[in-house]
Amino acid sequence: MANSASGESMIARVVRVIDTFGVDRTVQTASEIGRRAGLPSSTAHRIIDELVDEGLLERDLEHRVRLGTRLWELALRGSTALRLRQAALPHMESVQAELREHTQLAVLERDEALFLERLSHPDAVSNITRVAGRLPLHASSSGLVLLAHADPALRERVLEGPLRAVGPNTITDPAVLRRALAEIRRSGFVSAPGSIEAVSTGVAVPLRDRGEVVAALSVVLPREAPVEPALVALRDAAARSEADLRDDAPLTRQ
Amino acid sequence: MANSASGESMIARVVRVIDTFGVDRTVQTASEIGRRAGLPSSTAHRIIDELVDEGLLERDLEHRVRLGTRLWELALRGSTALRLRQAALPHMESVQAELREHTQLAVLERDEALFLERLSHPDAVSNITRVAGRLPLHASSSGLVLLAHADPALRERVLEGPLRAVGPNTITDPAVLRRALAEIRRSGFVSAPGSIEAVSTGVAVPLRDRGEVVAALSVVLPREAPVEPALVALRDAAARSEADLRDDAPLTRQ
Numbered sequence: 001m002a003n004s005a006s007g008e009s010m011i012a013r014v015v016r017v018i019d020t021f022g023v024d025r026t027v028q029t030a031s032e033i034g035r036r037a038g039l040p041s042s043t044a045h046r047i048i049d050e051l052v053d054e055g056l057l058e059r060d061l062e063h064r065v066r067l068g069t070r071l072w073e074l075a076l077r078g079s080t081a082l083r084l085r086q087a088a089l090p091h092m093e094s095v096q097a098e099l100r101e102h103t104q105l106a107v108l109e110r111d112e113a114l115f116l117e118r119l120s121h122p123d124a125v126s127n128i129t130r131v132a133g134r135l136p137l138h139a140s141s142s143g144l145v146l147l148a149h150a151d152p153a154l155r156e157r158v159l160e161g162p163l164r165a166v167g168p169n170t171i172t173d174p175a176v177l178r179r180a181l182a183e184i185r186r187s188g189f190v191s192a193p194g195s196i197e198a199v200s201t202g203v204a205v206p207l208r209d210r211g212e213v214v215a216a217l218s219v220v221l222p223r224e225a226p227v228e229p230a231l232v233a234l235r236d237a238a239a240r241s242e243a244d245l246r247d248d249a250p251l252t253r254q
Numbered sequence: 255m256a257n258s259a260s261g262e263s264m265i266a267r268v269v270r271v272i273d274t275f276g277v278d279r280t281v282q283t284a285s286e287i288g289r290r291a292g293l294p295s296s297t298a299h300r301i302i303d304e305l306v307d308e309g310l311l312e313r314d315l316e317h318r319v320r321l322g323t324r325l326w327e328l329a330l331r332g333s334t335a336l337r338l339r340q341a342a343l344p345h346m347e348s349v350q351a352e353l354r355e356h357t358q359l360a361v362l363e364r365d366e367a368l369f370l371e372r373l374s375h376p377d378a379v380s381n382i383t384r385v386a387g388r389l390p391l392h393a394s395s396s397g398l399v400l401l402a403h404a405d406p407a408l409r410e411r412v413l414e415g416p417l418r419a420v421g422p423n424t425i426t427d428p429a430v431l432r433r434a435l436a437e438i439r440r441s442g443f444v445s446a447p448g449s450i451e452a453v454s455t456g457v458a459v460p461l462r463d464r465g466e467v468v469a470a471l472s473v474v475l476p477r478e479a480p481v482e483p484a485l486v487a488l489r490d491a492a493a494r495s496e497a498d499l500r501d502d503a504p505l506t507r508q
Binding site: 051 | 263264265266268269272273275276277279280301304305307308309310320321323324325326327328329330331332333334335336337340343344347351361363364368370373374385386387388
């Protein structure tokens with residue numbers, strides 16, 4: 001219904017409009033949105049007008065457009081992402097207070113690690129992740145944990161590559177990656193020095209709901225820092241988050 | 255374009271579908287969604303199918319529907335709400351660590367206070383707010399601060415009422431509310447004992463970006479607790495958040 005001449009649905013075109021916004025692009029003109037979304041100008045303007053009417057986009061006095069707080073509310077209010085994040089947040093704060101390094105929560109979303117939360121410390125090491133940002137599964141410590149516990153079909157798809165090198169020590173050999181994933185399942189954690197950036201080591205553990213891995217908890221350490229204290233703190237935070245999830249309704253895909 | 259027989263746009267119908275989800279309703283059947291959205295069953299099913307195709311909704315193995323993580327990502331990634339929250343979060347953590355009470359960040363959204371963040375403490379007093387939850391402007395301490403600094407037209411609309419009593423001490427008299435708002439603008443804070451719940455006092459201060467009030471920072475104290483330490487902590491956190499916003503791009507509606 002409501003398909004364009006190209007057969008694309010109205011909802012697909014709305015997604016293309018909203019997808020033009022990003023961390024470094026929070027305000028755009030309607031023309032910029034149309035160009036970036038690859039939509040005819042009249043179509044883009046009509047969709048933007050409707051989204052503004054519903055509060056999903058907002059216009060400023062100079063007619064520039066930004067994402068609406070109403071969109072934020074609709075997306076979060078009933079989301080399992082928010083509930084998972086609320087269960088983990090107090091325990092992530094404890095990890096961050098103890099280690100004074102970036103502490104992160106990630107989930108698997110469309111073959112990538114999507115970061116639901118990131119607590120930062122002013123003195124912490126460099127870190128490229130952001131809330132609502134993504135990293136490749138094979139390169140980030142969070143992604144490796146999620147991939148190790150993912151559906152086998154997804155795992156095989158990622159193993160088929162290409163496995164792009166992000167940092168100097170990113171695993172790019174499928175056979176090495178397969179062994180690393182088996183080792184993560186056995187040991188229950190990963191330490192990935194230099195996989196994203198030369199100066200840092202990602203350490204991640206799985207977070208389970210009713211036995212199923214639903215997220216990864218991670219910290220980013222300076223390359224030379226000891227891994228063991230971080231691992232102890234992460235495992236404790238994961239266990240406490242899991243206990244809070246058990247007291248709550250289930251979050252797993254059933 | 256793509257309007258239904260009732261003249262309602264496709265986007266308006268999508269909003270009605272997503273709006274059926276909430277904090278206590280994260281999983282629904284397609285039929286429940288259709289009924290709650292007031293849409294014909296065939297229309298609801300078609301919209302849900304399209305939203306699932308785009309990842310904005312997700313289906314579990316029992317064909318029940320939940321909000322998609324992709325929707326969460328699209329709504330957050332480029333949002334000013336996220337940027338405001340990221341600027342305030344470290345300083346909210348300091349407030350919470352010192353006071354050990356609920357610490358909250360709220361913005362004005364469609365004539366209500368919408369809560370962008372809430373940090374809780376296990377020992378803290380009762381508190382009904384939730385992330386992505388709303389409270390009336392005249393009843394919550396955050397709402398009172400936002401209302402005091404809101405556009406005069408909005409303020410007059412709220413003053414015209416009705417001013418519903420939420421707690422035993424909610425201001426329901428327009429003349430009293432008008433004086434209270436003037437006092438908030440003069441003093442730069444509000445303390446609202448019993449306005450939401452008999453057992454608690456909300457304390458809130460404004461948070462400015464380039465001189466304009468864009469949010470309220472608040473804590474919920476036990477009714478008998480002293481207000482002064484909370485006020486000092488909140489003002490300090492607001493000043494630090496404002497400094498971090500200055501270092502960032504502007505958030506105000508220009």
